Amino acid sequence: MRSMRSTGWAQSPARTRITAAAVTAAAVTCALTLAGCGSNSGGGAGGSDGAVTLGIVELNLSNPFFGTLEKATESAAKAKGWKVMKAEAKTPGDSATQVTAVENMINNKVKAIVLNPANPTALVNVVKKARDKGILVVTVNTNLTPIDAADGTFATDNVAAGKLIGQWAAASAPSSPRIGMLDFDLSDGAAGGRHNGFLEGYGIDVKSPLVAGTALTKGTVDTGQSAMENLLSAHPDxxxxxxINEPTAHGAYTAIKNKGLAGKVSLVSVDGACTGVEDVKAGIIGATAMQFPSRMGQQAVEAVAAYLKDGTKPKSGLTDTGTVLITDKPVAGVESQTSAWGLENCWGTK
Known part of the structure; x- marks a missing residue:
């Protein structure tokens, strides 16, 4: 994604996308007012008075990653004097609410939409409808499938993130490595990218005899713990x-600790939340790949500004917003920063 955090640990990406029932259009309409359920001063929401309105469609904001991303996007837009029209998915994977949100934004004639899609394909048709109306649509955090269904994407290169932790894991491996993989739905772009990147970085494929077993999680602490318990029962070595993410790693560590294996099993992950970096500092996670959600929102807004200025569209496909490996056990040949640096640059509650 994909993290499952509310206070401390909550939901995440791979920032999870789990199919959920749609909410009513009326509830969505309330969520879509400018800066809350209030009236839009002056002109229509799209800016009939000459003002610019930016649509922001996020995933569930109980997740601090998405909250950080939305805040950065809104702050960058307001710094330019724009109005904003916001909506969020109510639960992980709630694409139905997002579709209704985009339709409302089209009707309100927003100038552009910054979208964090709950599903790589479910938003494609409504995004096409918006683009056909001349509305610029850029995605953040994850992309649509195909990626050029949006005008541009500002996100972590998840293959590169996975490759970093795979390289670190290979360089840190014991003499007889036995690997467990705790994944999220691999049709999800972030999940699939991280999974494949890890294997590439390690220098193996999923059929390698080094891979003892794999299991799917929902990207949460609880599912990380239960999946790890099952893997250890089947493969105690x-x-x-x-x-897939730091909440999963935190849950997996609980299972490892309960088996008396703390210090004997090395965990790697992706996110860079302050809670995850604290786990690196505490020795719970060996290495994590830090993402930068604020950059995603800020760069998306700059792309919208360029388009509104002279019609210049962003680069098609992925614009990588960067990844940094965080570990207190650096290895030769893999560039990294310490947990101290990570705590200065992490996102979420410190």
Missing amino acids: INTVYT
């Missing part, structure tokens, strides 16, 4: 664990 696992000593290296790839996790």
